[in-house]
Amino acid sequence: xxxxxxxxxxxxxxxxxxxxxxxxxxxxxxxDFNLSQTVAIKENFDTSPEAQRxxxxxxxxxxxxxxxxxxxxxDHFFVPGLGQxxxxxxxxxxxxQAILDRSGRPLPEAQVLPWITQVCAALxxxxxxxxxxxHRDIKPANIKLTPEGRAVLVDFGISKIYDPALKTTIxxxxxxxxxxxxxxxxxxxxxxxxxxxxxxxxxxxxxTGQEPPESVTRIANNLSLTPPQQLLSSISPRVDAAxxxxxxxxxxxxxxxxxxxxxxxxxxxxxxxxxxxxxxxxRAMLIGGTVIGLLLIGGLIAGLAARSGxxxxxPTVLAIITPTATTTPGATSTLRxxxxxxxxxPPTVTPLPSPTATPACPPVTGPFAAxxxxxxxxxxxxxxxxxxxxxxxENFAGGSMFWREPIDTGQALVLFNSGAWQIFRHAPFVEGxxxxxxxxxxxxxxCPPTPQRGFGMMWCDISAIRQGLGQATTCEESxxxxxxxxxxxxxxxxxxxxxxxxxxNGTWEIR
Numbered sequence: 001x002x003x004x005x006x007x008x009x010x011x012x013x014x015x016x017x018x019x020x021x022x023x024x025x026x027x028x029x030x031x032d033f034n035l036s037q038t039v040a041i042k043e044n045f046d047t048s049p050e051a052q053r054x055x056x057x058x059x060x061x062x063x064x065x066x067x068x069x070x071x072x073x074x075d076h077f078f079v080p081g082l083g084q085x086x087x088x089x090x091x092x093x094x095x096x097q098a099i100l101d102r103s104g105r106p107l108p109e110a111q112v113l114p115w116i117t118q119v120c121a122a123l124x125x126x127x128x129x130x131x132x133x134x135h136r137d138i139k140p141a142n143i144k145l146t147p148e149g150r151a152v153l154v155d156f157g158i159s160k161i162y163d164p165a166l167k168t169t170i171x172x173x174x175x176x177x178x179x180x181x182x183x184x185x186x187x188x189x190x191x192x193x194x195x196x197x198x199x200x201x202x203x204x205x206x207x208t209g210q211e212p213p214e215s216v217t218r219i220a221n222n223l224s225l226t227p228p229q230q231l232l233s234s235i236s237p238r239v240d241a242a243x244x245x246x247x248x249x250x251x252x253x254x255x256x257x258x259x260x261x262x263x264x265x266x267x268x269x270x271x272x273x274x275x276x277x278x279x280x281x282x283r284a285m286l287i288g289g290t291v292i293g294l295l296l297i298g299g300l301i302a303g304l305a306a307r308s309g310x311x312x313x314x315p316t317v318l319a320i321i322t323p324t325a326t327t328t329p330g331a332t333s334t335l336r337x338x339x340x341x342x343x344x345x346p347p348t349v350t351p352l353p354s355p356t357a358t359p360a361c362p363p364v365t366g367p368f369a370a371x372x373x374x375x376x377x378x379x380x381x382x383x384x385x386x387x388x389x390x391x392x393x394e395n396f397a398g399g400s401m402f403w404r405e406p407i408d409t410g411q412a413l414v415l416f417n418s419g420a421w422q423i424f425r426h427a428p429f430v431e432g433x434x435x436x437x438x439x440x441x442x443x444x445x446x447c448p449p450t451p452q453r454g455f456g457m458m459w460c461d462i463s464a465i466r467q468g469l470g471q472a473t474t475c476e477e478s479x480x481x482x483x484x485x486x487x488x489x490x491x492x493x494x495x496x497x498x499x500x501x502x503x504x505n506g507t508w509e510i511r
Contacts, residue, residue, distance in 0.1 A: 002021065028043065030087075039087050041087055044083055052084065059086055065125075067121075068150065069118045070126070071089040074089070088154075094144065095143060096143045096145065096206060098410070098425060100206055107206050113266070115151040116203050120265075122153045132191075134195055135195050136184065137198075138179060138198035139178075148464065178211035179198045179202060180214075181198065191251070193254050193257075196246050196258055197215070199258065200261065203243055207235055208235070215249050225247050238267075242261060362381065366482070367482045368491050371501070386483070387482070390480060391404050392476055395472070396451075399415050399469050402492070403454065410425055424462055426462065447472055448474060448475060451476070481495070488503060489504050
């Protein structure tokens, strides 16, 4: 049964918003009155006696999980007629699926690997619990990136306890086709290698922009996984090979632990040179000795010439040394060295080509013509036309928040008085939704000083915004604004006519 905003559970938790829903349950953002903090509340729709027993067992185990890349489970309870509930840390930020969708292209390998490494650490921690915990639902949407850049593996909705003695997992099965290994469909038991497969498939999706084919489809049609490097040549051979092995449909051919997978992803492979045979070593020593001897003779000749008062010679190459191996039938090979003196001309300098003038940008017209003429060297050429749209703005002691109708979906642009700006995402964030008041006890209900609506939701839930901006100095205002993109940033006209310049390096200024 789906809960509604404002509903109170256990006389302690208020439901604020539905974050997501699936066949097994739902996840809500809520408020814990006892601890005065935002929480995530996971609802399990199955209320059968067996499900309650299993839920109780898993909840107690998860309550003892403590890792920086995992949310804490702080409470669990059962409400007759409604469902079973886990209360966890609310992780602010954006999930990797949303980041991939917003990018519109594969994410760079160098950007993704640190996130995956953090998830590896979280999984290694889970897999080494007693008994081990298998997550069983790893996918880009279940990895959140906090505003501080920390990757957190969320949604323990179908995580299961693995019994090594019985070689099975206790509880119901569930699958997400592109990321679930064959054993998760019921043909075999799941174990830590099942999470290795799902994490490999997740990395495949993030750096290629394509989901891998369903594992059971690959088996049914005898298909091999297309190596990531065939889809995108910039992917390194090391990462390509690690993903292919992690996503093998056979458990025995995969990495046997997430630790092995992490090492394969982060350790460069190298091949030692083959040892030389005795004959090769003798030949190398002969060539090296000959070269050294010739250099010493050349230096002695040059020194005698200088001492005799001769003019300084033009730089020359003393000799070209040509080693030639000859072999007589029935005898060992011999090496002859041919020394040919060669004079060289003085070195010459090749002049650099004349610089080519950079083509001038087409002139910018309209509301940004004057300011662009002052900063065109920094912003570069315009890459689009002026767009007019609704903008919401709220000012704070430490900066401002903006929401731009044509651009911002589930996100807001935040600029700080330090000179930095950043895009923050939050779900659900819909500007123009019903008023939201931060429930923290230290925040007055009125605005200012407490922001409300969509800005208030983000300010309340994301500590980087709240700590960086401080209290609101004005309430939210809406107006129609002009915006335009350039090669190295974009411009936005505020309600008072000032032009905000946002540069791609994360800095801003106003004129």
